[in-house]
Amino acid sequence: xxxxxxxxxxxxxxxxxxxxxxxxxxxxxxxxxxxxxxxxxxxxxxxxxxxxxxxxxxxxxxxxxxxxxxxxxxxxxxxxxxxxxxxxxxxxxxxxxxxxxxxxxxxxxxxxxxxxxxxxxxxxxxxxxxxxxxxxxxxxxxxxxxxxxxxxxxxxxxxxxxxxxxxxxxxxxxxxxxxxxxxxxxxxxxxxxxxxxxxxxxxxxxxxxxxxxxxxxxxxxxxxxxxxxxxxxxxxxxxxxxxxxxxxxxxxxxxxxxxxxxxxxxxxxxxxxxxxxxxxxxxxxxxxxxxxxxxxxxxxxxxxxxxxxxxxxxxxxxxxxxxxxxxxxxxxxxxxxxxxxxxxxxxxxxxxxxxxxxxxxxxxxxxxxxxxxxxxxxxxxxxxxxxxxxxxx
Amino acid sequence: xxxxxxxxxxxxxxxxxxxxxxxxxxxxxxxxxxxxxxxxxxxxxxxxxxxxxxxxxxxxxxxxxxxxxxxxxxxxxxxxxxxxxxxxxxxxxxxxxxxxxxxxxxxxxxxxxxxxxxxxxxxxxxxxxxxxxxxxxxxxxxxxxxxxxxxxxxxxxxxxxxxxxxxxxxxxxxxxxxxxxxxxxxxxxxxxxxxxxxxxxxxxxxxxxxxxxxxxxxxxxxxxxxxxxxxxxxxxxxxxxxxxxxxxxxxxxxxxxxxxxxxxxxxxxxxxxxxxxxxxxxxxxxxxxxxxxxxxxxxxxxxxxxxxxxxxxxxxxxxxxxxxxxxxxxxxxxxxxxxxxxxxxxxxxxxxxxxxxxxxxxxxxxxxxxxxxxxxxxxxxxxxxxxxxxxxxxxxxxxxxxxxxxx
Numbered sequence: 001x002x003x004x005x006x007x008x009x010x011x012x013x014x015x016x017x018x019x020x021x022x023x024x025x026x027x028x029x030x031x032x033x034x035x036x037x038x039x040x041x042x043x044x045x046x047x048x049x050x051x052x053x054x055x056x057x058x059x060x061x062x063x064x065x066x067x068x069x070x071x072x073x074x075x076x077x078x079x080x081x082x083x084x085x086x087x088x089x090x091x092x093x094x095x096x097x098x099x100x101x102x103x104x105x106x107x108x109x110x111x112x113x114x115x116x117x118x119x120x121x122x123x124x125x126x127x128x129x130x131x132x133x134x135x136x137x138x139x140x141x142x143x144x145x146x147x148x149x150x151x152x153x154x155x156x157x158x159x160x161x162x163x164x165x166x167x168x169x170x171x172x173x174x175x176x177x178x179x180x181x182x183x184x185x186x187x188x189x190x191x192x193x194x195x196x197x198x199x200x201x202x203x204x205x206x207x208x209x210x211x212x213x214x215x216x217x218x219x220x221x222x223x224x225x226x227x228x229x230x231x232x233x234x235x236x237x238x239x240x241x242x243x244x245x246x247x248x249x250x251x252x253x254x255x256x257x258x259x260x261x262x263x264x265x266x267x268x269x270x271x272x273x274x275x276x277x278x279x280x281x282x283x284x285x286x287x288x289x290x291x292x293x294x295x296x297x298x299x300x301x302x303x304x305x306x307x308x309x310x311x312x313x314x315x316x317x318x319x320x321x322x323x324x325x326x327x328x329x330x331x332x333x334x335x336x337x338x339x340x341x342x343x344x345x346x347x348x349x350x351x352x353x354x355x356x357x358x359x360x361x362x363x364x365x366x367x368x369x370x371x372x373x374x375x376x377x378x379x380x381x382x383x384x385x386x387x388x389x390x391x392x393x
Numbered sequence: 394x395x396x397x398x399x400x401x402x403x404x405x406x407x408x409x410x411x412x413x414x415x416x417x418x419x420x421x422x423x424x425x426x427x428x429x430x431x432x433x434x435x436x437x438x439x440x441x442x443x444x445x446x447x448x449x450x451x452x453x454x455x456x457x458x459x460x461x462x463x464x465x466x467x468x469x470x471x472x473x474x475x476x477x478x479x480x481x482x483x484x485x486x487x488x489x490x491x492x493x494x495x496x497x498x499x500x501x502x503x504x505x506x507x508x509x510x511x512x513x514x515x516x517x518x519x520x521x522x523x524x525x526x527x528x529x530x531x532x533x534x535x536x537x538x539x540x541x542x543x544x545x546x547x548x549x550x551x552x553x554x555x556x557x558x559x560x561x562x563x564x565x566x567x568x569x570x571x572x573x574x575x576x577x578x579x580x581x582x583x584x585x586x587x588x589x590x591x592x593x594x595x596x597x598x599x600x601x602x603x604x605x606x607x608x609x610x611x612x613x614x615x616x617x618x619x620x621x622x623x624x625x626x627x628x629x630x631x632x633x634x635x636x637x638x639x640x641x642x643x644x645x646x647x648x649x650x651x652x653x654x655x656x657x658x659x660x661x662x663x664x665x666x667x668x669x670x671x672x673x674x675x676x677x678x679x680x681x682x683x684x685x686x687x688x689x690x691x692x693x694x695x696x697x698x699x700x701x702x703x704x705x706x707x708x709x710x711x712x713x714x715x716x717x718x719x720x721x722x723x724x725x726x727x728x729x730x731x732x733x734x735x736x737x738x739x740x741x742x743x744x745x746x747x748x749x750x751x752x753x754x755x756x757x758x759x760x761x762x763x764x765x766x767x768x769x770x771x772x773x774x775x776x777x778x779x780x781x782x783x784x785x786x787x788x789x790x791x792x793x794x795x796x797x798x799x800x
Contacts, residue, residue: 060726064723064724064726065723066722066723067722067723067724068722069721069722071721072655072656072657072720072721072722073654073655073721074655074718074719074720074721074722075718075719075725076638076653076716076717076718076719076730076748076749077716077717077718077719077748078712078714078715078716078746078747078748078751079714079715079716079717080714080715081715083715084715084717084727084729087717087727088727091726091727094724098724176793178797181796181797313729313732314732
């Protein structure tokens with residue numbers, strides 16, 4: 001503490017203080033895009049959630065990536081095959097839990113709710129009194145906070161005061177009672193954005209603000225806008241923020257960049273899902289259900305795929321892989337994949353041709369390139385099959 | 394020097410004799426006390442050579458020698474008083490042509506001439522004499538220091554010498570033990586030699602150790618270094634930084650328990666094991682020694698332990714269990730490290746086997762509870778804790794305030 005005190009004395013120059021005040025007087029810029037009506041019913045809809053989860057994908061290496069923790073020790077164990085399989089299942093369940101998306105809800109407006117006006121109590125004190133219900137085990141949202149103003153009015157506290165009282169009596173780990181500097185200063189936030197620390201900003205945002213707060217909407221919108229310009233969508237894939245991001249683009253009719261990225265990375269079924277989502281959001285009369293169900297039959301869900309990948313360790317090393325599997329591992333695609341690609345491409349081309357797409361030339365080019373690559377792969381696939389004498393099923 | 398001093402001693406002695414004779418004759422005739430003081434220009438300072446005089450100060454008696462006196466830090470050493478003095482330059486600052494100056498300068502002849510007194514000369518000589526004779530520590534660069542001061546153990550002695558075309562580049566040798574040992578010889582009696590134990594390694598898992606003896610410390614060091622280079626052992630490292638699994642090992646009465654540790658843990662073990670680990674390339678390890686801490690035994694036990702390590706695959710094959718690792722940094726993700734070769738074909742025993750018990754050979758390390766300070770259960774301490782409880786968050790708050798008030 002002594003060191004800190006000395007530091008403060010050293011740095012506590014008036015000039016420096018003033019300079020700081022000047023910097024901190026610049027608040028963060030407002031985002032250009034905002035939800036004009038309540039997005040919550042559409043977002044929490046089961047189908048939307050399924051689409052968003054599928055788009056997020058589930059890369060276990062990304063979900064369980066190295067993080068800085070206080071205790072970085074590891075534990076080694078013996079396990080039977082059953083135990084290991086249980087462990088794998090548990091891992092996928094935990095990963096799904098970690099990918100749970102933060103809700104997108106409307107901004108909550110402060111409503112003044114006066115309980116009683118007692119003019120007799122006027123000037124009972126120089127400050128107002130705040131009464132908080134600190135019953136154990138109550139949820140933050142149902143905790144009651146009242147304020148007795150100095151003029152004698154008793155009213156429900158504002159949202160801001162309620163949050164502050166909650167944080168005071170039941171502190172949330174990581175949440176600060178004042179605005180963190182990275183959200184208060186424009187230069188710090190824009191620096192974070194310029195360095196593409198999107199996940200960091202969004203994680204911090206989730207801890208600091210409730211989803212119904214205007215700051216949450218504003219900053220997350222700014223991150224998504226910046227992301228749409230820098231096109232680093234891969235950074236958010238397999239994180240809990242990918243779903244809200246895709247929803248944001250679908251809502252504000254700017255899915256084309258994300259779509260282009262998905263086509264380029266050969267995530268065609270995700271592209272179809274994104275287009276379907278945008279149709280759903282804007283109630284565009286295009287039939288997408290049939291395509292989706294067809295694709296669902298051909299594709300595994302991300303969780304199933306991750307589990308299958310984990311279980312591949314049980315395959316015995318000496319056991320000869322079937323030739324089909326070998327061909328699969330060489331090319332990276334199987335017959336159902338090619339079938340699914342065909343269906344998806346048809347749907348995507350239909351979208352590009354429609355008036356809803358904005359970057360037609362770019363998307364068409366990407367689709368053409370992908371088609372060529374796919375055709376080559378298909379030829380190779382068929383050739384290999386013929387060479388190995390595998391019957392087409 | 395001896396001859397010069399003898400001449401010096403001779404003349405004063407003669408003179409005093411003559412004076413003494415004169416005195417005697419005077420006393421015999423008149424009993425008058427002369428008004429001059431007796432001059433005694435002789436003493437052992439000018440009678441004896443410097444060597445003998447110095448011996449009087451520095452020597453230790455025979456009996457003392459037997460008791461080991463006159464050794465170590467308090468030892469007196471003779472000073473060379475001629476140091477810093479040159480012929481021609483003295484207390485009397487003069488030009489002596491032909492001695493401290495040329496005889497002719499140009500066409501001019503130089504004469505003897507007195508100069509101003511040089512006071513610095515005297516003090517300079519005294520200073521020089523003061524520095525002599527005192528024991529001075531050898532100054533070592535802090536980087537080159539070993540376990541303790543300028544002692545050899547722990548210090549690096551470079552890479553082993555090249556043998557034929559075998560070069561030991563990137564090797565580093567460190568001394569572990571440097572001691573004097575004695576043996577009895579039939580004709581020479583008690584013979585002393587230096588025994589040096591050193592370990593060499595390339596920091597990538599190749600290392601060797603050897604003991605060598607020689608009558609000279611330097612030769613012993615060289616011999617043991619080169620011999621260590623000839624006895625290299627390959628130690629496979631896990632992730633290039635630690636051991637594959639916890640293990641216990643022993644040699645004689647020395648038992649060592651070694652534990653695999655996560656990245657950034659460092660080497661928490663006996664200094665000899667630390668030095669060996671640095672040379673091998675092990676960066677994270679905890680080791681506890683039980684029993685004797687004989688250095689040679691520690692080194693041998695540790696190397697035996699390293700050599701008996703098994704890979705995950707081997708352990709899996711042996712036990713017919715899958716080996717998995719859960720890392721806290723990866724949110725306890727289950728990583729499969731080894732799968733038994735005969736997977737699932739044999740019935741796996743239902744009995745729970747603990748991995749650490751297996752790798753430690755069913756030994757359990759005694760974990761002692763730390764001893765609490767004496768004041769823990771006292772009334773005053775309780776009071777203090779009660780009083781300070783409400784300030785427990787203060788440092789954190791202050792820090793956050795500080796962070797928020799500065800850019």
